Amino acid sequence: MTRSTVALDDVTVNNLGTFKIINEVCLPTTYPDSWYENSVKLPSEVSQLAFYSELPVGAIQGKLINLSHKIPSFEVATSILMNTKLKIVHDALYIESLAVLPAYRGKGVGSKLLEWIIEQTKERFVHEIALHVHVDNKEAIEWYKKKGFQQQEEVVKDYYKQQELPNPDAYIFKMTV
Amino acid sequence: MVARKPIFAHKEDANAREALTLYEAKQYKKALKLVDQNLKKNLSHAESLALKGCCNYQLGHKSEAENYILRALKNGSTNYLVNHLAGIYYRNVENYPEAAIWYKAAVDNGSHNTPILRDLALLQLQTRDYKNLRECRQKYLESQPGFRANWTALAVSHHLNKDFDAAVSTLDKIEGIIKEHLQEQDMYEHSECVLYKISIIFETGNVARALEELEAKSDEIRDRLSFLEMKANFLLLLGKQKEASLIYRQLLQRNPDQASYYQSLEIALGTSNEAPEIRLKLYDKLSSFYPRADPPKILPLSFLPASHPEFKKRAADYVLTQLKRGVPAAFVNIKPFYNDHHKASVILSIVQEFFENEINNFPPPVFVWANYFLAQHYLYVNQLDKALCYIDTALEHTPTLVELYILKARIVKHSGDFIEASHIMQKGRSLDLQDRFINSKATKYLFRANKVEEAIDCVSLFTKNDDDAANGLGDLQVMQSNWTLVESAEGYSRLYYEQCALAKQEGIESEKSTETMDLAEIYLGLALKRFMSVLKVFQVYENDQFDYHSYCMRVGTTRDYIEMVKWEDKLHSTPIYVRAIRGFTKLLQEVRVELLNSETDETVSKEKKKRNVKKIKQINVKKKNEVMARVQPSPKDEDPLGQKALNEFREANKLLSQLESLVKQLSLEAANYLFTWDLAYDFYKHEKKYVLALQALRSWSKIVDPQNKKLRVVGNRVLDLQSAVEQDGSVNVAIAKVVQKGLESAFPELSEGQENLLSVYSH
Numbered sequence A: 001m002t003r004s005t006v007a008l009d010d011v012t013v014n015n016l017g018t019f020k021i022i023n024e025v026c027l028p029t030t031y032p033d034s035w036y037e038n039s040v041k042l043p044s045e046v047s048q049l050a051f052y053s054e055l056p057v058g059a060i061q062g063k064l065i066n067l068s069h070k071i072p073s074f075e076v077a078t079s080i081l082m083n084t085k086l087k088i089v090h091d092a093l094y095i096e097s098l099a100v101l102p103a104y105r106g107k108g109v110g111s112k113l114l115e116w117i118i119e120q121t122k123e124r125f126v127h128e129i130a131l132h133v134h135v136d137n138k139e140a141i142e143w144y145k146k147k148g149f150q151q152q153e154e155v156v157k158d159y160y161k162q163q164e165l166p167n168p169d170a171y172i173f174k175m176t177v
Numbered sequence B: 001m002v003a004r005k006p007i008f009a010h011k012e013d014a015n016a017r018e019a020l021t022l023y024e025a026k027q028y029k030k031a032l033k034l035v036d037q038n039l040k041k042n043l044s045h046a047e048s049l050a051l052k053g054c055c056n057y058q059l060g061h062k063s064e065a066e067n068y069i070l071r072a073l074k075n076g077s078t079n080y081l082v083n084h085l086a087g088i089y090y091r092n093v094e095n096y097p098e099a100a101i102w103y104k105a106a107v108d109n110g111s112h113n114t115p116i117l118r119d120l121a122l123l124q125l126q127t128r129d130y131k132n133l134r135e136c137r138q139k140y141l142e143s144q145p146g147f148r149a150n151w152t153a154l155a156v157s158h159h160l161n162k163d164f165d166a167a168v169s170t171l172d173k174i175e176g177i178i179k180e181h182l183q184e185q186d187m188y189e190h191s192e193c194v195l196y197k198i199s200i201i202f203e204t205g206n207v208a209r210a211l212e213e214l215e216a217k218s219d220e221i222r223d224r225l226s227f228l229e230m231k232a233n234f235l236l237l238l239g240k241q242k243e244a245s246l247i248y249r250q251l252l253q254r255n256p257d258q259a260s261y262y263q264s265l266e267i268a269l270g271t272s273n274e275a276p277e278i279r280l281k282l283y284d285k286l287s288s289f290y291p292r293a294d295p296p297k298i299l300p301l302s303f304l305p306a307s308h309p310e311f312k313k314r315a316a317d318y319v320l321t322q323l324k325r326g327v328p329a330a331f332v333n334i335k336p337f338y339n340d341h342h343k344a345s346v347i348l349s350i351v352q353e354f355f356e357n358e359i360n361n362f363p364p365p366v367f368v369w370a371n372y373f374l375a376q377h378y379l380y381v382n383q384l385d386k387a388l389c390y391i392d393t394a395l396e397h398t399p400t401l402v403e404l405y406i407l408k409a410r411i412v413k414h415s416g417d418f419i420e421a422s423h424i425m426q427k428g429r430s431l432d433l434q435d436r437f438i439n440s441k442a443t444k445y446l447f448r449a450n451k452v453e454e455a456i457d458c459v460s461l462f463t464k465n466d467d468d469a470a471n472g473l474g475d476l477q478v479m480q481s482n483w484t485l486v487e488s489a490e491g492y493s494r495l496y497y498e499q500c501a502l503a504k505q506e507g508i509e510s511e512k513s514t515e516t517m518d519l520a521e522i523y524l525g526l527a528l529k530r531f532m533s534v535l536k537v538f539q540v541y542e543n544d545q546f547d548y549h550s551y552c553m554r555v556g557t558t559r560d561y562i563e564m565v566k567w568e569d570k571l572h573s574t575p576i577y578v579r580a581i582r583g584f585t586k587l588l589q590e591v592r593v594e595l596l597n598s599e600t601d602e603t604v605s606k607e608k609k610k611r612n613v614k615k616i617k618q619i620n621v622k623k624k625n626e627v628m629a630r631v632q633p634s635p636k637d638e639d640p641l642g643q644k645a646l647n648e649f650r651e652a653n654k655l656l657s658q659l660e661s662l663v664k665q666l667s668l669e670a671a672n673y674l675f676t677w678d679l680a681y682d683f684y685k686h687e688k689k690y691v692l693a694l695q696a697l698r699s700w701s702k703i704v705d706p707q708n709k710k711l712r713v714v715g716n717r718v719l720d721l722q723s724a725v726e727q728d729g730s731v732n733v734a735i736a737k738v739v740q741k742g743l744e745s746a747f748p749e750l751s752e753g754q755e756n757l758l759s760v761y762s763h
């Protein structure tokens, strides 16, 4: 199938349930309900749904941060605290979630979502994209590398501890856009 | 309105005349002042009383209005002015039968006001008083012959009286008169009148004349579609097959998606009974003319037998194309052929083979839709485990597709788990809160799970809620959403029975059972109230036609008008209405049994009455507030829990008259329902009207069961009636004989013994 069968649309209060279910079935981590609510409330959040032949199959969410802000754990990354410090100067876009339903992977959906968020980043006059990946998530690690992300030296210890993942450490990936 | 004034002899009369003028100018307050002056001097001045009634109505003092009208009529029942005002009043309150009586009285008592005739005619139409209508239309036409609408209206009155010749000749006459004066803007009305006339001629059975007229007037007919359809049909009926086929081909060119044209074309070509191969050739040719049309592809599937190799080939073509394109309705489209189970298994094998051999060559959505199709198939053939298996596979594959949740909920509902079904539906709804369809489904499933208030909250997300309304109940009534009203009534009924059963378990006299019965009482009231709101909606449908009696004549849409009248005459056979009456009368019977029990047993009666008094008070404080908080009725509602209505039904007269009017209404309009005669039989038997009960049994076996299937339910009722009459000591001997004779002649098996009857009526 060609890429034209993939389309994007906004996340809204009405389709939050769809966003949620995509993350639930694709990701081992659990996002609190408040996180979903904020995704349509807070202006610092950028999120998007992807459709394949009109079926919702993928979603991405990111937010603007300052890179000096330490993110020691998944819970901090997804908490409100990260967003309320309005005075800080944003210098990066942090990807909080990216997921495509297994049956629809390898068909360009993830790439399209990534392209979209790169555009969003540039439009906000920010030129850095950052994210955490679980050290065991070989697939995603390979994928981000292929997409031009650089793996940082630093390993964040126990990043996924509260999420109860085995080997709870995370790598940091960055890309300049 | 009132035009010609009577002669006034007294001062009061002069005042009344002035008040009348003010009334007509809608100066109701001023008119009322004058009238009040009059009534101070002369308390029984009829015109003033009538005017006061009308003014009160217009000023919103509706509860006081009728009293004045009644007093006015008492003092001046032969005064045509009073008659007319009474007529106006009753028309305003939509009591059309009463309004018709007083308009008629105004005419009979010497009013020369011609508009009264027109208004009277509208009321006669509303009340279906066709006999008097004719005379009224005739008189009005004589006073106003310059309008075509009045001629048409007279013709309609003849037509409704089945006097076809008079109707046609009236229409002919005005056609002749108006011929030279027709202008461009008159041509639509003219065209409709001509088509109306032709349809009446057709109705007389004189098809040749109808065709002749149609062809002669071809140039004057604007509605070309009707022209062609009528012409083709007439030709076919007259045996002019060749000509008919040409017209059907013309019709197909206009609209190749109309399946009936293909079927008619086949009749004209005489291929309907030919071998499938021959018919296939025809459809293939038509399909090449109209490649985008559905009927030429799907109709062959109905005449090709399942064993024909072409059936499988074409069905596969049809189904798989849709699956590959991701058409959600693929199963629904092919379902019509499932009435032949051989075809159903061929269709299953098509999809299964595709699923096993080819599915991997297609993008992922095709896999989902194929699973979705198979789940629907197994639901249809009631293999729920398999259905569940396929739908779960689909859900695991694409858990974001709303349709899958709807289907899974349906499957689970069929397995009897209403609660789980409603959870699944709610989950599906959460994926897209803007989807009105799944919102309605989720609502329905909540009702089925007896979560009535939650259901109302759910559907209220899509209603227009007034500022002071906590939910959309009011809007649902205004929007005439019968299904939600019926579902909520049925939900409350189930809750009522649930509480009754619970109370029985708890033991009649226990403290706890009193509380349970309180709740039962509340649910009963609510259920009655919701059923009655459906009755109200249908009353609105009935009243709504009033405006069309004049409107359709004025704009010249006579054919549609006749269709509407026919539809209204069968209004109460609408399935949702019959369903509502079924639930409503079942509850009324409960109330009736309760009444009968308290009548027969004096001691219980007193005990019960005492309890009732206590009960109503208790409900007030505790349970009532609790339920009110959940139901959240509109603050304007005077009987929020239906308790008032329920207590009214506890008076036998009100209950019986309600039941009787429903029995009569359904017997007349919904004679094809088994339920109608079930209800009628029960009612008449209880009322000891045995001859009418016999009549109901006869209609049951004749109208509902014309194939003479000999239903057991009927057989049981026959014996029931026989023994009821035998055991009733008070029954008149002659009547008992009539019933026995009637039973034996309608059910001859009875004379050979009861067992014989039951062995025949065993289905």
Ligand SMILES: CC(C)(COP(=O)(O)OP(=O)(O)OC[C@H]1O[C@@H](n2cnc3c(N)ncnc32)[C@H](O)[C@@H]1OP(=O)(O)O)[C@@H](O)C(=O)NCCC(=O)NCCS
Pocket (backbone or CB within 6 Å): A026, A027, A097, A098, A099, A100, A101, A104, A105, A106, A107, A108, A109, A110, A111, A112, A131, A132, A133, A137, A139, A140, A142, A143, A146
């Ligand atoms: C990572 C993920 C979002 C990628 O989405 P996707 O829609 O499958 O990705 P795409 O189809 O757009 O991939 C496009 C490219 O990546 C390649 N690719 C796909 N899967 C890959 C993999 N596992 N490893 C390496 N490359 C891969 C494709 O071949 C394609 O290459 P091309 O552009 O050279 O043709 C998806 O696999 C996913 O949801 N994984 C699970 C959730 C997850 O781990 N998310 C990241 C958490 S931060």
